[in-house]
Amino acid sequence: MMNWPQEQCDKALGELRELYRDIEDKSGLEFSTPYQLLVATILSAQCTDVRVNKVTAELFGKADTPEAVIELGEDGLLEEIKSCGLAPSKAKNIIAASRLILSDYDGEVPDELEELVKLPGVGRKTANVVLSQAFGIPAIAVDTHVNRVAKRLGLADGSNVQKVEQELMQRIPRENWAKAHHWLIWHGRQICKARKPDCAGCPAAPYCRYAREQAEAESE
DNA sequence: AACTCGGGGCA
């Protein structure tokens, strides 16, 4: 796979940042505690943000601490979150993670990547979201959308998430990492879609490797 | 790298 000039990547990212300068956070991820954010983020896997918000609104009214959620029990929790995809396994993970938080972390959600990923149901993406949103620790979370966008721009080949994180963090100012996560996802959903990407409506297209390849393919 | 987990929304 040929390398795509770094200069092009930087221009593309600049265009996207400008395009989404005023984007609002549609998911409303303003939870008051790290624990709430952790639970909400675990639930968000393979489940739309709208559904997660509906579920957490109900859930956190009844239980929003590790102790309370454990008290709810796996069945009780499942009943609350059943409308999220993969709910049974998530309920199990959230209970187990809550117990671990109480036993190993003095009841507080850990604020380090290596510790967060030890929690069941928490992978690299979720951990970075928690670090960034709950603790204000700069991090870029790479999900399927961000990964796809980065791959198409020519930033990385997409096979190594850590590489994508690295490339993005290198090119985006540290103070903008948390916001970049949002607008990269937003772009991946609205324009740089998996199926039919709307390159015609994308301001980064002139600097995008994927767009270039598509154009070349059509001209032949 | 491929595969499974899975309910609900939407075309």
Next chain:
DNA sequence: TGCCCAGAGTT
């Protein structure tokens, strides 16, 4: 119906 979703864990 069929396709998709702001992933993680296992093989």
